Structure formats: C-alpha cells, structure tokens
Amino acid sequence: MLKKLNLLTVGIKAALLTSAVSGSAVMANETGEVKKVERIQVTGSKIKRFNLTSPTPVTVIGGVELENQGITNVNDLLASMPQASVGLSPETTTNLIFSSGLNTTDLRGLGSERTLVLVNGRRYVPGSVGGTAVDLNNIPTSMIERIEIATGGAAAVYGADAVAGVVNIITKKSMDGIEVDVSTVRPEQSGGEENFFSITGGMEGDKLSFIASLNYTENKSYTQLSRDFVRTPVNSYANPANTSGTDGIPDRIVLGHPTALAYYSEGGDFFTQSGFDDNAFNNHHYTFDANGNVRAFDYGLGRLPNPGVGNASRSYLQGGDQQGDGVFGHGYKDFFQTPLERIIASAYGTYQLNDEHALTFDFTYSNTDATTESGPAFFRHTIRRDNAYMKDDMAKLLDDNGLTEVTLRQANEHLWGNRSYGQEREVFRTSIGAEGFLNDDWGYSTYVQYGRIEQDTIWEGEILTQNQMNAIDAVEYNGQIVCADRDANDNVVGALAGCTPFNTMGATSVTQEQLDYIGTTATRFAKHDQVVFALTVDGTLFELPAGYVAAAFTAEHRRESVTTTPSDNMAKGLIFGNSSLPMSGEIEVDELSAEISVPLVEDKFLVQDLTLETAYRYMDYSVTGGDDAWKIALNWGVSDELRVRINRSKSVRAPSLGDLFTPNSKTFDSGRADICRADSIEASGSEFKDNVIRNCAADNMPAGWMPTDEWLAGGSLPGYIRGNEHLNNEVSNDHTIGVIYTPSFVEGLDFTLDYWAFEIDGAIEYFDRDTVQYCYESSSLDNPFCANVVRNEQTRDIEYFIDKPINAAQFARKGFDFESAYRTDILNGFLSLKFTATYLTEATENTTGRSDGLRVKLGEMKSPRVKARFTASYTHDDSSYVLTTNYRHSTVESNTWTIEDNNYNDIPSYTTFDFMYKTYLLDELQLRVGVNNLLDKAPPRNPFAFDEGEFFDVKGRRLSLGAKYSF
Known part of the structure; x- marks a missing residue:
C-alpha cells in the first residue's frame, strides 16, 4: 500500500x-x-x-x-x-x-x-x-x-x-x-x-x-x-363451532392438546401408504396390508372436524402414538437447516x-x-379393472360398487425414497x-x-412421470403381463415396447429393472x-x-x-x-x-x-x-x-x-382453493367480494360454478416461472x-x-399463485395479472398460472x-x-x-x-x-x-x-x-x-x- x-x-x-x-x-x-x-x-x-x-x-x-x-x-x-x-x-x-x-x-x-x-x-x-x-x-x-x-x-x-x-x-x-x-x-x-x-x-x-x-x-x-418445541407443536385446526364469515367466531383455533396434526383429503391429497379415493365407497378409505390385500383405512385417534370453506373435501387426523394411516406428523422429513x-x-x-x-x-x-x-414424489394413479395385478378382494370391491376404475393416491417413500436437491x-x-x-x-x-x-x-429420487403411468397400467396380453398399449376407446391392442410393468398396489419394493425404467436423476x-x-x-x-x-x-x-x-x-x-x-x-x-x-x-x-x-x-x-x-x-x-x-x-x-431471461420453469403452489368456486364466494368476507363475483362472471364462469378437478382446484396448482424482458x-x-x-x-x-x-x-x-387472486379482486379483468391465468375453455378449471416479474x-x-x-x-x-x-x-x-x-x-x-x-x-x-x-x-x-x-x-x-x-x-x-x-x-x-x-x-x-x- x-x-x-x-x-x-x-x-x-x-x-x-x-x-x-x-x-x-x-x-x-x-x-x-x-x-x-x-x-x-x-x-x-x-x-x-x-x-x-x-x-x-x-x-x-x-x-x-x-x-x-x-x-x-x-x-x-x-x-x-x-x-x-x-x-x-x-x-x-x-x-x-x-x-x-x-x-x-x-x-x-x-x-x-x-x-x-x-x-x-x-x-x-x-x-x-x-x-x-x-x-x-x-x-x-x-x-x-x-x-x-x-x-x-x-x-x-x-x-x-x-x-x-x-x-x-x-x-x-x-x-x-x-x-x-x-x-x-x-x-x-x-x-x-x-x-x-x-x-x-x-x-x-x-x-x-x-x-x-x-x-x-x-x-x-x-x-x-430434533427440537423439543417441535415435538410438542402448537397446531391449529378449523373451528367446528364456526358457521360463517360474519358470526364473530374464529375460523381457526389452537388445538387443545400437543399432538402431531396431519391430514389426508377425500378430494385427492396423498398419504404415506396407498389408498383408494373414497367418493364411491360411502365416505370410507381403503388401503393395503403388508401382503397387498385390501383393508379398511385406520384413522388412528380419529378425525378432527374441518368444515373450512374451500377445504370441504379435507378431513384432518389427529396424530400422536396412534397415528394410523396417511398421517404426516408435524416436522416429518422437514429440516431446520x-x-x-x-x-x-x-x-x-x-x-x-x-x-x-x-x-x-x-x-x-x-x-x-x-x-x-423433501418428501417423496406423490401421485394420483388411475387403476383400471383389467389391471393384471389386481387381487380378488379389490376386484370384488370395484364390482360391488359398479366401478371400472378407481383412483389410488400414494407417496411411497420406501419405493423411490425422498427427493433431494x-x-x-x-x-x-x-x-x-x-x-x-x-x-x-x-x-x-x-x-x-x-x-x-x-x-x-x-x-435425486425423481420419477419419470409418463414411464410410471405406463408401468402401472399393467395387463395380461398373450399370456404375459405387459404395459398396456390402448386405442382411443381404451381397449388394449398390444404391449408398449421397452416398458417394464409394475404393481403399485401395496408395493413395498421394486426391482432394479423397474427402478431403471421409472426412477431417474436430473441435472x-x-x-x-x-x-x-x-x-x-x-x-x-x-x-x-x-x-x-x-x-x-x-x-x-x-x-x-x-x-x-x-x-x-x-x-x-x-x-x-x-x-x-x-x-x-x-x-x-x-x-x-x-x-x-x-x-x-x-x-x-x-x-x-x-x-x-x-x-x-x-x-x-x-x-x-x-x-x-x-x-x-x-x-x-x-x-x-x-x-x-x-x-x-x-x-x-x-x-x-x-x-x-428466465425461461419457462415448472412450479407448484398449494393450499388455496380457486377463488371463483361458488362456496368460496358464498362464505367470503373479503372487501373485494363484489369484484370477484363480477370478474368471475365476466370470465365465463357460470353461476354456481365448481371446479371439476378437486385435486387441482384445492391442491397443488401447476404454474410456470418465466422472465420478463419488458421490465x-x-x-x-x-x-x-x-x-x-x-x-x-x-x-x-x-x-x-x-x-x-x-x-x-x-x-x-x-406474485406466485396470488396472480389468480389479484386478477379477480381487481376492479376489472383489465389488469396485469389476468393474462397470466390460463383456464380450460370447456370446464373453466385453472390449467396453470404464469409467475413472471x-x-x-x-x-x-x-x-x-x-x-x-x-x-x-x-x-x-x-x-x-x-x-x-x-x-x-x-x-x-x-x-x-x-x-x-x-x-x-x-x-x-x-x-x-x-x-x-x-x-x-x-x-x-x-x-x-x-x-x-x-x-x-x-x-x-x-x-x-x-x-x-x-x-x-x-x-x-x-x-x-x-x-x-x-x-x-x-x-x-x-x-x-x-x-x-x-x-x-x-x-x-x-x-x-x-x-x-x-x-x-x-x-x-x-x-x-x-x-x-x-x-
């Protein structure tokens, strides 16, 4: 110096x-x-x-x-x-x-x-x-x-x-x-x-x-x-005494006992083991035992009432020593650092x-x-009646209810492991x-x-989504179990070349061949x-x-x-x-x-x-x-x-x-229902309620509209992050x-x-998923956000949102x-x-x-x-x-x-x-x-x-x- x-x-x-x-x-x-x-x-x-x-x-x-x-x-x-x-x-x-x-x-x-x-x-x-x-x-x-x-x-x-x-x-x-x-x-x-x-x-x-x-x-x-204040968490749940957004009663209250709180959803969320969508089964869930046989879902300590608007399809479970099926306790696979x-x-x-x-x-x-x-990849599979791996007890359950297919939701950690980045x-x-x-x-x-x-x-721990769908759709064809090749009418016309069939119903392990076909890493x-x-x-x-x-x-x-x-x-x-x-x-x-x-x-x-x-x-x-x-x-x-x-x-x-310059990158946002669904509007106490009603109608949502895809509307909404060269x-x-x-x-x-x-x-x-909210809460649809909300022309379900600066x-x-x-x-x-x-x-x-x-x-x-x-x-x-x-x-x-x-x-x-x-x-x-x-x-x-x-x-x-x- x-x-x-x-x-x-x-x-x-x-x-x-x-x-x-x-x-x-x-x-x-x-x-x-x-x-x-x-x-x-x-x-x-x-x-x-x-x-x-x-x-x-x-x-x-x-x-x-x-x-x-x-x-x-x-x-x-x-x-x-x-x-x-x-x-x-x-x-x-x-x-x-x-x-x-x-x-x-x-x-x-x-x-x-x-x-x-x-x-x-x-x-x-x-x-x-x-x-x-x-x-x-x-x-x-x-x-x-x-x-x-x-x-x-x-x-x-x-x-x-x-x-x-x-x-x-x-x-x-x-x-x-x-x-x-x-x-x-x-x-x-x-x-x-x-x-x-x-x-x-x-x-x-x-x-x-x-x-x-x-x-x-x-x-x-x-x-x-690993921290004692999380092992005895302070949780809350929807107040069963709440009747509306104007009754002076809190929508959510603190849970009265220090148990882990978790949820599954009758509308389509996932849980730790495989289970059936229960809409056709008189509000009952089913899952599999260690041998892959169907059994009734174990609710552990029981459900907590959760009549929250926009979450009407969800039922919460109490955790604790008797967690039962489908429970993610607070802090499950979450890290502080x-x-x-x-x-x-x-x-x-x-x-x-x-x-x-x-x-x-x-x-x-x-x-x-x-x-x-993070936790394992979670899925919602369609299991058809002609699946070659379906056991008699499951087949009978479908037949008795007049079903040709059923929805299976799972997050099989023991199969694919947790995802890591x-x-x-x-x-x-x-x-x-x-x-x-x-x-x-x-x-x-x-x-x-x-x-x-x-x-x-x-x-690490990633899944090739289409390969997994192919592998799960397993049928018997010419005396062998193969991945189904179907025509436009859903009829089996052959076997998919290069596909390895997989039984996901109660599965506890995978072969190396199945793992090579379905699992992957990305960089x-x-x-x-x-x-x-x-x-x-x-x-x-x-x-x-x-x-x-x-x-x-x-x-x-x-x-x-x-x-x-x-x-x-x-x-x-x-x-x-x-x-x-x-x-x-x-x-x-x-x-x-x-x-x-x-x-x-x-x-x-x-x-x-x-x-x-x-x-x-x-x-x-x-x-x-x-x-x-x-x-x-x-x-x-x-x-x-x-x-x-x-x-x-x-x-x-x-x-x-x-x-x-960020190009399209996939993202998901969860936890909120579609702002235009009828029950959300009905119970809303928002100061922008009138704007929402007017804008949803102007966006071709009929009176009393409800989304056709509950999983998408109340669960993880897909979106795309991208840059904006006009900033x-x-x-x-x-x-x-x-x-x-x-x-x-x-x-x-x-x-x-x-x-x-x-x-x-x-x-x-x-603006993340708030793009949807700000679009419809504005004074009109002429705002910076509505162009970034893409809906299906027929069903009006949100297909994805665009998150750009x-x-x-x-x-x-x-x-x-x-x-x-x-x-x-x-x-x-x-x-x-x-x-x-x-x-x-x-x-x-x-x-x-x-x-x-x-x-x-x-x-x-x-x-x-x-x-x-x-x-x-x-x-x-x-x-x-x-x-x-x-x-x-x-x-x-x-x-x-x-x-x-x-x-x-x-x-x-x-x-x-x-x-x-x-x-x-x-x-x-x-x-x-x-x-x-x-x-x-x-x-x-x-x-x-x-x-x-x-x-x-x-x-x-x-x-x-x-x-x-x-x-």
Whole structure:
C-alpha cells in the first residue's frame, strides 16, 4: 500500500476505538508525536476526506465482533443487526431448489436484491446464477477487518441495487506472520453442529505486502423433530363451532392438546401408504396390508372436524402414538437447516512501484455444497379393472360398487425414497488494479475485475412421470403381463415396447429393472460471469473561503452474462413436478458518476462547518435503457459536540438477468382453493367480494360454478416461472435526517439518531399463485395479472398460472436508527457498552397491482416496530467478557386480522442472550468459550411462530469453543 494511504488504516482504527462518527482523526507515531491523518475514505462516498465525517448514516462493525459471537459467517452477524434481517440462509432454504444454503442479507426488509454488498468498495459476483444478491458464504471471516453499513444516497455513489443501502466488507490488506484459528459450536440438542478452521498468513515488505487465507466451515443439518418445541407443536385446526364469515367466531383455533396434526383429503391429497379415493365407497378409505390385500383405512385417534370453506373435501387426523394411516406428523422429513460445507481460499496483495504508485491484486476461490430434501414424489394413479395385478378382494370391491376404475393416491417413500436437491457452487473472483497520486491534489484508483459462479444442481429420487403411468397400467396380453398399449376407446391392442410393468398396489419394493425404467436423476449446470472495468479520480478542484471543494469522478463498465443447461429429462418436462429450459442472457451497463463536496461555511456562530454533498450517476443499460441516480446532502457541524446531516436522494434497482431471461420453469403452489368456486364466494368476507363475483362472471364462469378437478382446484396448482424482458428499473426516493451528539461532559460517550425513509415505485415483484387472486379482486379483468391465468375453455378449471416479474409493486419503509456507545476505564479494566436500535414507523406495501391495494405491514412478524442489540464488553489484563442481547418487539401475524380469522394473532416479544469469554494463555495463544442463546429461548408458542427459523432461534442453547494461535 502507498505510504500516504497507509495512514487511512491508522485513522480508521482510531475512529473504531473511539466509535467517533465525526471530528478530526489523529494518529501517533513511534515517538509519540501527534500528526493529522491524511485523507481517508468512508463507505457512502468515494471522496477521501481528512476526517470520518459522513453525510449519510454509517454503522461500523469490527471483525472482532464475529469472534465475540462465535460466528463464522458474516450473515449470522448481520441478521442480528437492527437495520437488517435474513434474506436467505440455511434456515430459510430447506425447501428451495436453486437457492439451498445461500446466505444473503436484507437491509430494511426491502429484499436482498435491493441491498448492494461490496467487498473493499467493489461489486462482488452474485451468489446465485441470474441474481444480484451476494452470497456471504463466499466471504472468508478470517480476512474481515470491519463491516460498514451505509444508507441513503448509496446508488448515486455505487450504482444500481443500493436501494436500501450498502454493506461494504473491508478486508485485511496485509499482515506479518501466521495465524491459525479453530472453533466448534455444539448445540445442547442433537444436530446443527458447526466446525471451523482457518489459516491466515502474510508479510509486509518494502515493496511487496500481502495476506492469504484458507477457510473451511461445516454446518451440519438438523431435523425439526430434533427440537423439543417441535415435538410438542402448537397446531391449529378449523373451528367446528364456526358457521360463517360474519358470526364473530374464529375460523381457526389452537388445538387443545400437543399432538402431531396431519391430514389426508377425500378430494385427492396423498398419504404415506396407498389408498383408494373414497367418493364411491360411502365416505370410507381403503388401503393395503403388508401382503397387498385390501383393508379398511385406520384413522388412528380419529378425525378432527374441518368444515373450512374451500377445504370441504379435507378431513384432518389427529396424530400422536396412534397415528394410523396417511398421517404426516408435524416436522416429518422437514429440516431446520440445510447442511452446508464451504472452503474459501483468498489473497490480497500490494506491490509498491514507488512512493506515488502501487499495483494491487486480489483473488478468491470458494466452493460450497448444500443439499435440501423433501418428501417423496406423490401421485394420483388411475387403476383400471383389467389391471393384471389386481387381487380378488379389490376386484370384488370395484364390482360391488359398479366401478371400472378407481383412483389410488400414494407417496411411497420406501419405493423411490425422498427427493433431494444437491447444490455445488464454485466462485472464482480476481482483480488487478493500480492506485496512486497524480499530483499533490489528485489521486486515482483503477482496476479490472473478473468473477464467475458455476452452480451445479442434481435432483435425486425423481420419477419419470409418463414411464410410471405406463408401468402401472399393467395387463395380461398373450399370456404375459405387459404395459398396456390402448386405442382411443381404451381397449388394449398390444404391449408398449421397452416398458417394464409394475404393481403399485401395496408395493413395498421394486426391482432394479423397474427402478431403471421409472426412477431417474436430473441435472442443471449453470454459470454467471461478471466483468468490471472502473476508474476513479479524486482530489480538490479549488479553494473557497470555507475550504477546498473536493470531488471524485468515476467511469465504470460492467458486463454480466448467464447460461443454464438442464438435462434432457428436465428440459422436456419428463420428471415429476420439475422442468427447466436452457437460459442464455447478457446485460451490459456503462456508468459515469460525479461526487462533489462543497464547504459553504466555517467557524461561524452555530456553524463550525457546513458542507454541501452532491452526487450524480448516469447508467446506460443494454436492456432497460438509460437511467440516473442522484443525491444532495448537507453536513452541518454545529459545534464540537453536535453535528446534523440531511440527505435527499434517488436510487434505482435494475432487473437481474434472472428477472429478464428466465425461461419457462415448472412450479407448484398449494393450499388455496380457486377463488371463483361458488362456496368460496358464498362464505367470503373479503372487501373485494363484489369484484370477484363480477370478474368471475365476466370470465365465463357460470353461476354456481365448481371446479371439476378437486385435486387441482384445492391442491397443488401447476404454474410456470418465466422472465420478463419488458421490465423497467425500480425507482426509490430516499430521505435521511440525523444528529450526532458527543457530550463533552462525559468522556467516551456518544449518541447518533437518524430518521430514514424509502419509497419505492414500480417495484419488480413475483406474485406466485396470488396472480389468480389479484386478477379477480381487481376492479376489472383489465389488469396485469389476468393474462397470466390460463383456464380450460370447456370446464373453466385453472390449467396453470404464469409467475413472471412485473413492475407492479410499491414499498415504503420509514423509521429511526439510534446508536450509542460508551467507553471507560473501570476496576483496572476497560468497559465498552454499545446499544443499537431501529424503531420502525411505517412499513407499507402494495403487491396487488390495484390502486386500493396498499397494506400496512408495520408490526407484523416480518416488520416489528422495534429491533435492538446491546453489547457489553469488559477487558481486564488478557481476558475479555462479552455479553450480547438481541431483542425484537411483539408483533402480530396480520394487521388485517379479525376475530373471524383465528384466536392466535398476537406473537410476543423475543429476547436472547449470548456470552463469550476470551483469554490469552500465552502471548500467542487465545482461547474462547461462549454460550449462544444462554437461556435456551425457544420461539414463541404460536402456530405462526413456534417453528419459524427466519426470525427466531430454532437451534437452541449451544456451546462455542475456539482457539487462535499466532506465530
């Protein structure tokens, strides 16, 4: 690093030690002489300054805080910060295919795609092919110097996607020696263990300085049933006392005893063993015994009445010790955490050409493996009377009821096994740059950067759907059991060539030949390339009476491209529930930006200094066209104790490659009935009921319409996810107003209070099956959603929906951030206290595409009014004691709740405590012992929250052990 720029590190460290956010930074040389710090750069600006004054709020997290928490992943720390929440994590991706194991952060709850993550002020390759969010799994924790979180005006400085703000991860640039760190986390209850190892080393020479590291982390999975609060779940069911949507009686109530609750459906859902559709059997189910003979269905502890509208075909079963047939207990084959293994190799170096110029290079290679698992593929088979495997007892049952075929529903785990989705991601990123001084007033920084992620997905336990249908339709033909070849009238005319017949009625095993014909694996190989060229020059333009006008000018070119290659069975849609077509897309963007800092007043009454901060960025996208972002801010130093900052800005978010170019990919959405079915409309208490009646009629649904396919209407509705090349950029209007107070009468104490507001229009949103609801709840069928609902022309059943992104959402978030720190000497030691909190005053969104679709989310589970974090650290001699408290305020599940909905809307507040003890046994050897979730706080006992790993600690109390040796 250049000698002049070396002073930046000293200035930053001084600021971190004092937690100062304003005022002059100083450093001491070896002789004790105090000198002014040279220009330094803070996140949120590319202008190097003579102090840490920033016009926008910046929260600084030292790398040591990861160590103090026993944390080996950046996202685990960011998730506990009041300004942020989890975007994706191993706890939230247990049922996701292409995102399993990802770790992304989400500032202000506006989505990971609206949070720009930088490494050393530069963009990082996305964590998932086609996306924009950075996977924090790829950041080596042993290399982190500090993390800076900035909000307000960030897009004008750094470009698109910094709508909610910027997380800038600053890495160590050099070290002299070698450091080995090992740690492990052991939960009190089984599963979820973590193991970590790193070795970091480097040298600091006259010309060459570098640092390199190798990190290895293993996060083991654990099932939901491994946790005691899930083994005694808080469940609910449809209230049998409920008579309508206007009787003042809750539709759903909490189950009165802690048993597993599960269901099967007389209309067509599946259960663990084979069973007959009972519509023709006087409301009785049948299944098979171990020998394949028909027997009556065992209802275990019996049914729970469930007259819920839209679920009229379903009967719920009580679980417990007598579960009977067809029961999936809560947590069955569900995981709380995706297993994740990662290894990261990284390096950073500087070669000093002379006192004025230096070359820089960095390199990162990361490999992560994650696997998600779901239940077995589930089916509804048609078994004809002429099936060659049908036993006499089953044949008699059909004959007695005058049937020529029967429907069989099954999910035979013991035949095909559970489905699993393995993800291997390899990330390669490198850059070469130069930085230095053009003259005494101007400096420069330039670099070229290349990054790639390769993402390989393997589906196991899959079924070739048509092959299975062929194999099950087994008949006797010419004295042999074969797969039936039928004519248009359903008559057998021969045998299907290459088909292996299979008896699914009571089957407990399959032959290898049958498995080869019916079972399969599928793959998808994908890659995402990113190339960046950038040049920044910064310095002083001229001098005004109040000081120098400083500026930074940046030119940047970025190209991103993506390709995906699915296997043939995926591309042709041959396997159960999944299909994916090849994708290819590219986007280029050219950007020019200018940032100018103008000192207006200095050393006047009530104005120690007053500076105007401006920035403007123009962006030209190859797909969405030209756009701009800007900010204007005032930074007012009232006195040595008080500073005020005001910021107004415009930010943008560009659509990702996945938003633009994703080809048709099969999906399923379940759990809701067709909004146009007569019984749903009749019992609806919705404010949009009149719109639904009018629009359903206008869409050729006759009066009293009911779907002909109950399985489809009330079960898993098929859909297709696809991109939209007609998207526009999102636009956000941002405001921040803040004060920084450092009272002179209490040394070591400071306060920061910032008001912030984000209002996003034309937000890009995927609507899933809500596409159907918003289509018919709108004022007319002329809306962005109805074109994405495809119905059968004759029956009017929904055949599928299309889930593509649309610029049809609005989001608003407003609130206050408060931060205070206090440092003092006490009892021959050093005490440091830090309190950070966010108070949310507004959280609204409109994701309906309707002008009257605004919904208040403030105070709901995803948007608590208050989140806070308090850390107390006491250091004495060679030992440190750190206590951390995290708090989230009480919430509700829904602000639109009425007593008609349920009797459990309220969710209580939640507080956890973590403790860490660190000591040095030798000058070179540090030992750490900690306990996370010290009081073993389980999630709130509420049906909506008791197993919710996104907002609450589901891992439980756990011991953290670590050691670090330096030499």
